[in-house]
Every structure is written in structure tokens, then in C-alpha cells.
Amino acid sequence: MNKDYLISTIEMDCPICNKVHSLEQRKRLTQSIVKDEIVDYEEVYYLCPLSDQEENEFVPAGLLDENLLKARDAYRQKKGLLTSSEIANIRSYYGLTQSDFSALLGWGDVTVTRYESKTIQDETYDNIMRMVYENPLFALECIDKHKDRFTSDKYTKIRKNIANKVEEVGNLYLKKQEINSLYVNFEEESEFNGYKKLDIEKVANVIGYFSQFVDNLYKVKLMKLLWYADAIFYGRHGRSMTGLVYKHMPLGALPIAYDEIIYLSTVKVIEEMVYDDISYRICPNKEVNISDFSLEELSVLETVATTFKNYKAKEIVEYMHREKAYTDTLPNQVIPYSLAKQLNELK
Ligand SMILES: [Zn+2]
Numbered sequence: 611m612n613k614d615y616l617i618s619t620i621e622m623d624c625p626i627c628n629k630v631h632s633l634e635q636r637k638r639l640t641q642s643i644v645k646d647e648i649v650d651y652e653e654v655y656y657l658c659p660l661s662d663q664e665e666n667e668f669v670p671a672g673l674l675d676e677n678l679l680k681a682r683d684a685y686r687q688k689k690g691l692l693t694s695s696e697i698a699n700i701r702s703y704y705g706l707t708q709s710d711f712s713a714l715l716g717w718g719d720v721t722v723t724r725y726e727s728k729t730i731q732d733e734t735y736d737n738i739m740r741m742v743y744e745n746p747l748f749a750l751e752c753i754d755k756h757k758d759r760f761t762s763d764k765y766t767k768i769r770k771n772i773a774n775k776v777e778e779v780g781n782l783y784l785k786k787q788e789i790n791s792l793y794v795n796f797e798e799e800s801e802f803n804g805y806k807k808l809d810i811e812k813v814a815n816v817i818g819y820f821s822q823f824v825d826n827l828y829k830v831k832l833m834k835l836l837w838y839a840d841a842i843f844y845g846r847h848g849r850s851m852t853g854l855v856y857k858h859m860p861l862g863a864l865p866i867a868y869d870e871i872i873y874l875s876t877v878k879v880i881e882e883m884v885y886d887d888i889s890y891r892i893c894p895n896k897e898v899n900i901s902d903f904s905l906e907e908l909s910v911l912e913t914v915a916t917t918f919k920n921y922k923a924k925e926i927v928e929y930m931h932r933e934k935a936y937t938d939t940l941p942n943q944v945i946p947y948s949l950a951k952q953l954n955e956l957k
Pocket of ligand 1: 624625626627628631658659660661
């Protein structure tokens, strides 16, 4: 709590000694009460180094507003609400001004302006803004619904921006919805999801990791790598890495939504003919950001990738068939993570 540091010095009229001299602009971690809630935030203030009075610091009006904004944003973060800059980012994602964003949502002209400057949005409004960002199709619906709030030029321009986003990420959004709908019975933490709710971003990152570090990666092998990553992580930490739920299938453990998860944005799928059969090769689509993983996760991913790097699909399937998780479950049965604790050789 005693972090207090100098940002800059500034020559100005000092209200404490009523003359122009050099003042220190400083920053410190402080507390404030927002909506009955104590929050920590960084406050900027001015210090007069010449004064020997008790009151040797002050906050000019403009800075006071900034400090208040920071306190409110700290509250928002604590409550899981969008911060003022996150709201601004959603607007600029679609090229909207504050009043455009309000109009798009059918709200009063200055609602968004207030959210970005002083008022804290309630959860309903927060969810709507979030949805506009996550689902461009919803944004498109909104602008069509409130077309009369825009000039025709402006409407055309904004609609085009949104349509571009629909093309870019709309399919991905639908893919995520499909995956979530297949996991609707596994929303509670249990031994089926390894005491972790499905984390689609994590699944995408793990698949991206394997596509980058394992050559010649095909769909069947990828599914086993995912299971081993989750199983080993569970063995070490008592919960799965991704929250995927796996079933006992002829070719070993297979996650629910196996057909959908390979179409997340970290990889691209190339269909190839191998011996008259279509194979799905998994290739990296974008550089995986290693910092998206914890050290514990990386350690497990590396173990799995190096162990099975040179295994052919058939070999890894046979290897998995010998696992207790497989021999002790019936066809189509969900494999409980408790059985993943005893793995053949891997730990
Ligand atoms: Zn002074």
C-alpha cells in the first residue's frame, strides 16, 4: 500500500505557496469506496516539495476526474464489468462514436458517453455491450433495428464495418456456440470435465500448441494428445487443463465436440486423401502465444508433445487402448478423470 513514485516534475503556479515553481507529479496506490465497495486504484497527485505545511499536496480538477475514473474502473474490474476503455474498444472495433454506439443499441444519445466518463453500467447493459462485441451478427441485427437513428450515409458505412466483422469472426462465434451447446450437460464441475468448466480459448490454444510442435498432425492423433494433456494435468493438479469431456470410442478417448473444436481459429484443417480415405491434417494457423499458458500447463504440453512426437496415429491409439481409463470403461461411456490418474508410463 505504500507504493508512491515520481512520474514527472512540472513548472507551474503552486496553489500552496502561491508562486511558480517546480512541482512533483506523483502516483500512488490508494483506496476508495465505490458503491459501498472498497477498491484499490492508482491515484495521481501533485506535491509541493517546498512547503513545510501539513497540506503539501493537491489534485487539480482535471486530474480529479481521471482519478475517479480509475477508481470506478477498479470497481468494474472487481465486479467483472467492462471498464471505460473496454467500452471504448468495442466502439472502435466497429468504427463507432459514443453516440453511434448508443444509437445502435437504441439507448439515449449520451448513455455510452456517460458509461465512458462517469456512470457505472448495470449488468444488463454490460451484457448487451459484450454481446455486440462477441457476436457481430447481433451487432448487425441491432443496427438494422435502429436504422432510423442514423443518416443513410452513416448507416451504410457502419453496416459495412459490421458486415466485415461478421465475415471475419461470425463463423467462429457460431462454432463456439455449437461447442457450448454440446457441453450443456457438463456445466457443473465434476469428474467428467476434470472439475473445470470447458474453456474454449484454452482448447484452441492447446490445439494450436500441438499443431506447432508436432509435425504431421492428423485429427485422430490430436484427439489422443488432448486427452493425455488433460489426463496428466489432472494427475498432477487435480483438475483438467481444458475442461473437455472424453468418451470411450473405438479409437481411444474422444472429446465431445471433436468435430467442432478443430475449426477454432488457432489451426486450419486440410483435407487429404490417404489410401482412398479422407484424412484431416491439422496445421498451425497463427503463432501460439506461449504466455497464454501457465508454467504448469507448458510443462504438461511439452511432456505430451515430446513423448508422442513420432507416434503414428495407429501407435498412439494402441498405446491409449492399454490405459486403465480405456480398459475400465465401456464403449460410448464418458471417461471419468479419476481413471486418468493411473497412466501407463507417463506422469
Ligand atoms: Zn509550492
